[in-house]
Amino acid sequence: MTRTKNNLLRLSLYVLLIAGVWAPLSSWVSPPKASPPNVVLFFIDDMGYGDLSCYGAAGYTTPNLDRMAAEGTRFTSFLAAQAVCSASRAALLTGCYPNRIGISGALGPGSPVGLNPEEETIAELLKEKGYATGIFGKWHLGSQKEFLPLQHGFDEYYGVPHSHDMWPLHPNQARANYPPLHLIEGNTPGKEVKTLEDASELTPGITERAVGFIRKHKKQPFFLYVPHPLPHVPLAASGRFRGKSSAGLLGDVMMELDWSVGRILQELKQQGLDKNTIVIFTSDNGPWLNYGDHAGSAGGFREGKGTSFEGGHRVPCIIRWPGVVPAGRVCNKLLTTMEILPTVAKLCGARLPKKAIDGVDMMALLKGDDTVTPRDHFYYYYRQNSLEAVRKGDWKLVFAHPGRTYEGFLPGKGGQPGPNTENHEFPMALYNLRRDPGERYDVREQNPDIVAALEKLADEARADLGDDLQKRQGKNVRLAGRVEK
Known part of the structure; x- marks a missing residue:
């Protein structure tokens, strides 16, 4: 028994000795670094606030996006930076008000104008950190080779250079002189999109390329940008989804887009990347309402695409990142697409652009800290550079201006506007906007102090960015890119 006790004592001393030596040694060894997160960014064309079932859509369901909202955070006061294609996309990728960098409206085929190569995009910032970068879908920031995605930080590109209604089959015959529309691979034009049947292959074709990109780059961090061309008109759904909804062709298209999101989420999970990928889903602007049954829903907000009312700017946004972004949460704070660049840069360890941007970091809010308010105010610019409204908190001051309205006009049907x-x-x-989100009741007379504060804010915007309505030049605007035809 004595020998056994002695042996146990020696063993205990030996264990303590080893532990004492190992403890300081272990403190010298750094724990393995976490892999940088992947980023998947969906940017849907002309999808309104009310076009997902988790935002109130009727006649069809979007189960994959509903599940994404249940597993992440759904935002209810999220704004596109401008309510039109090219301007909105410029803001998303650069974190700037589009008028700050000289981009306005929707650039036409062959336009000499495009995104200036001196502006830095999300793709360029992440590429510096070793990310693979790919875009599959609609670009619309200049169709000249000098402006295409490969010249703005993307390694791979497949999609259409601009809206797919900019083609010879445009319903407005005055615009039937548009050139042929080609899909582009890298910098090279490929297959022509000649018919609606060709257009029906856009969503599945883009999805297939996105899935292939994930498989190809699963062993390195990646930034995958999926700006789907639909549900911008002309609507087209593949045979698999045609006739599936009770909301007509629009519902079919939305069901197929939901399938696309689900397929990409499925691939992330199959490749073991699900928990290390932040997925962001949003839209470039509100619905093109004069297309009637081929237009989406603004969800009860006033007006739609091409206006400075909420129906033009307020869009769905869902962000999912398991274990980081709270699940099942609804966030009502004012945010915009310009926040995506600084937030993504921070979470990926990338620097910010060298030139001034307008987006703000929303990472703390995204992670669940509701005590922070990243964005204080927002400027509603439209046309070339017209300040049409300004918002601070729940208050929105709309300035007298000429603009688009759909109200009082019978909408089109069957694809005709x-x-x-x-x-x-x-x-x-x-x-x-808290009490009157539909923007119906003018309360200026009751709130002169609020009007004065918002007018002061507007004057700051005019000094910084200018205002065509008041014929004022901004001090801090930059030029768009331009090439000679």
Whole structure:
């Protein structure tokens, strides 16, 4: 028994000795670094606030996006930076108000204007950190080779250079002189999109390329940008989804887009990347309402695409990152697409652009800290550089301006647009978006102090960015890219 006790004592001393030596040694060894997160960014064309079932859509369901919302955070006061294609995309990729960098409207085929190569995109910032970068879908920041994605930080590109209604089959025959529309691979034009049947292959073709990109780069961090061309008109769904909804072709298209998101999420999971990937889903602007049954829903907000009312700017946004972004959460704070660049840069360890940007880091809020308010105010610019409204908190001051309205006009049907006016004279008005999200009741007379504060904020914007309505030049605007035809 004595020998056994002695042996146990020696063993205990030996274990303590080893532990004492190992403890300081272990403190010298750094724990393995976590892999940088992957980023998947969906940017849907002309999808309104009310076009997902988790935002109130009827006649069809979007189960994959509903599940994404249940597993992540759904935002209810998220704004596109401008309510039109090219401008909105410029803001997303650079973190700037589009008028700051000289981009406005929707650039036409062959336009000499495009995103200036001196502007830095999300793709360029992440590429510096070793990320593979790919875009599959609609670009619309210049169709000249000098402006295409491969010249702005992307390693791979497959998709259309601009909106797919900019083609010879445009319903407005005055625009039927558009050149042929080609899919582009890298910098090279490929297959022509000649018919609606060709257009019906856009969503599945883009999805297939996105899935292939994930498989190809699964062993390195990647940034995958999926700007789907649909549900921008002309609507087209593949045979697998045609006729599946009770909301007509629009519902079919939305069901197919939901399938695309689900397929890409499935691939992330199959490759073991699900928990280390932040997925962001949002839209470039509100619905093109004069297309009637081929247009989406603004979800009860006023007006739609091409306007500075909430129906033009307020879009769905869902962000999912298991274990980081709280699940099942709804966030009502004011945010914009410009926040995506600084937030993604921070979480990926990338630097910010060298030139000034307008986006703000929302990472703390994204992780669940509701005590922070990253964005204080927002400027609603449209046309070339017209400041049409300004918002601070729940208050929105709309300035007198000529603009598009759909109200009072019978919408179109079956892919043909109804009329609208581009020069309706809107009066100055103050709205409280908490009590009046539909922007129907002007409360200026009751709140002169609020009006004064917002007008002061607007003057700051005019000094910085300018205002065509007041014929003022901004001090800090930069030029768009330009090439000679």
